Amino acid sequence: MAAAIEAKKHGAKSVCIIERDKELGGILQQCIHNGFGLHIFKEDLTGPEYAERFIDELKEAGITYKLDTMVLDISEDLHLQILNTCDGFMRLKAAAIVLAMGCRERTREAVNIPGTRPAGVFTAGTAQRFLNMEGYLVGKKIMMLGTGDIGLIMARRLTLEGAEVRAVLARRGYPGGLMRNVAQCLHDYDIPLMLRHTIVKIIGKERVEGVLVARTDEERKPILGSEELYECDTLLLSLGLIPENELSKGAGVKLDPATGGPVVNESMETSVKGIFACGNVVHVHDLVDHVTDESRRAGKSAAYFVRNKLKENGPLIKTEPGKGIKYIVPHLIRVDNLNKSLQLFMRVKEVYSNSRLIVKADNEVIRKSRKMHLTPGEMDNIRIDAKILRQEKPAILSVQVKREEE
């Protein structure tokens, strides 16, 4: 929605949102908790409240949208195949496309939990939809594997609706989601957080009856002999999100294996000209506010692209994740398209306390940022003055982590 609004604002004449659900808002409609909009609106909003702000603005801007409509295919030359019950099957041609398909959840199979395959194993997001929109409980006695934010939120949510969450397990020595969620979802409700534990077997013939819990070693591998049986009727999995890029792949968009999403430049344009991407489909975000920032950039750029205002040639900088950095978005920077500054988004590979993020233009350090606490579960960002980039004209812009004592 943010991309569409911004595209319209910046001169795109016809903008259409294609949404597969029966209403606008996407995943926000099931995120009924608060914590959204602290940066964008300076208010503490719930997911639906945040979404409704954009829905209202969208409707006021006269942007068209198709609901209950699925995009079946996107081609490299910007042809789309879409389907819904009213218009039927359609082929469209776009002047520019913005991809904002979000993520899917990591499944049990992706982490290979052996055992039986009974009913009662849910990913946190699916359980969230059942609970918050359809109004169904998914179980009464719940074990959770994974400490992503969605899981932590659901642990609280399920407890509030009368279920017993027996424990939340983290395979690593630290939780995957934000510490504030550990505090207000687990600590507040006395839900045990078991770090360095995992599930090695699912038990139950037709419905989950229990799980075998084992301790893990430094490589997150289960320690043989440490297995303990926990009785439960539900296993909730919050093992992380995977950007959903099947459509992107079909269009020939180049993906970064480190993010799972498209390689993008400063305008959020992908490797295919005219196809832009923003939000969770590019990389998994923690804050919707950053998603909105990114999406506005993509929408504006898409409009500029259509109006031939994006500068395609000129100095090009490649960003390079250095020591301790898993990935940096954007991957490429066309300096001529920058305004005053550029925000680099990144995630670290492990936990760092009391360290510095060091930004280098080729071999020269241009920025040092002190960070008390860096963890893979929380996205970081660093703002770089565009002037420096225009001056230095580096080929590579790298970021690395350096511990204070080094």
Next chain:
Amino acid sequence: MSSEAREIICIICPVGCRMTAVRDKSSPSGFLVSENQCKKGETYGIKELTNPTRVLTTTVKIKPGIYNRLPVRINGAIPKNKIFTCMKVINKVEVKAPIKIGSVIIKNILNTGCDLIASRSMKAS
């Protein structure tokens, strides 16, 4: 109330500062909060020791909405120890669609001074 330092994770914003809060007669508030990155964190830390409150978000039954449940929120923070009692009261409510975002569903819930309001607009199905 113990005079030992308590570790508090601030929940005001996603940074989640790990703070320490302890009674301190010499400070104007009576408490000393450290390792907070902003003033809001200090306020929160003190509050946690004196009168912890929370924002409650949940759902209520709605008929005949496009979904079976309407997301709702308390437009303020209620005492932490009233959460489950609040849930019991909220669970009894059934709202009629259509409803506008921000509509008051329960005024002054459990005498907390806060209202339960609709977290979104929902059309009738």
Next chain:
Amino acid sequence: MYDIAIIGAGIIGTSVARELSGYSLRIALIEKDNDVANGTTKANSGIIHAGYDTRPGSNKAKYNALGNSMFDKLCEELAVPFKRIGSLVIALESHDPETIEELYNRGLANGIPEMRILNGREVRKMEPNLNKEVIGALYAPTAGIIDPWDLAIALAENAVENGVELLLNHRVTAIEKSTGHFKIRTSASGIEARYVINCAGLYADQVNNMAAAPYFKITPRRGQYFILDKNSGSLVNSVVFQCPGKMGKGVLLSSSVHGNLLIGPDSEVLDDKENVETTADRLLFIKEAAARTATGIPFNTMVKTFAGLRASPSTKDFIIEESKEAAGFINVAGIESPGLTAAPAIAEEVVRLLKTIAGELIKKDDFNPLRRKVIRFMELKDHEKRELVRKNPAYGRVICRCENVTEGEVVDAISRKAGAATVNGIKRRVRPGMGRCQGGFCAPKVMEILARELGRDMQEIVNEGKESYILSGTTKGEQDYKGKERSE
């Protein structure tokens, strides 16, 4: 009183049912579970074997060879996807070529057509992704792949369309011989039938023992599998077997008929006929064994692991015969590999057997061997898509994003005879739940559609068996917060 009671609606029971449904007979197809094909049939390799592997002169050899040749016609009549992609038994060790030669000769003795022995270069040309160490292979072009449950479901549908009564959730508990017929007690109701055909798979011995003295034993032999993402299916072009040797039979690599990559199985004799757990150690074994065929198998694109139980007979061969003790009771037991391939031929044999026992059977004039084609929306041409949505808007709503399956397809799967009534039943018939998200996105929608079409509440919808409930109640019920409320 039924003329025939068939016990077990797996691949054998449904094949027999469909074959017999061409005759003027009152037939009951009795199944203990909540859907057809719920046992071994849904959890095996889905390979239609060429037939060189079986011992010449055995039932296995006879029915494998015969059955294989029947698959094109059968799958066309029943609108079941089937691909003859051929198979390779690859030689990796120095003594393997000898074994390959042996298999080849066995194949000749079994009358298997078109086999060839290939050298390493030829194999690598056919299969560029195999390990460079491959020195040769036995190539059998008549091997093929299919979704085994798909075939059983299609057979069941066709059988019921032609008058067979499908009785689900009927577990046979006792069989009493009476004059000229059998009294069958089940967990649901009593059934009387003149003839009984025992196709009870893993429990065929126990079913036999209800009517006559024990004379064979069925031992469960578990095999575990990996299924990898559709993007990985093109790793191999044919079914690639490892040469049987000191390490056992080896594991196979094959693309499935829908393009996923299938890897497995291992073999483990068990005691428990219900133990279909996957285990970490055996999955690791399969992973390591598979690396002998090809390195760089993208296990990180794994979509699912599962396990199935083979019904291994103590006689080491298919048991297809009338019980010597109980006249009119036909055992079709011990149908382990190559049971799926043999199924159509076994069904014909059972009918022949029945005719010798019961006398000539009257053919139906109105027998329709053709099953209405299953529409896969994404496979239609543009104008067909438009036309279909115009006629039936439900085909305009995609409910499974991973496999692009429409609501129309789901509704169709529910409305057919022997149709889906469970989430897994939908999964096996039209594929939502088989993709990358494993039902995360589509499960609520599938459940909604099932509830609506079957006139049930969402809470009544189950995954598989009757006790496999998915939802445990509604929110806002009378919640006991277990003393979490504190007094003010």
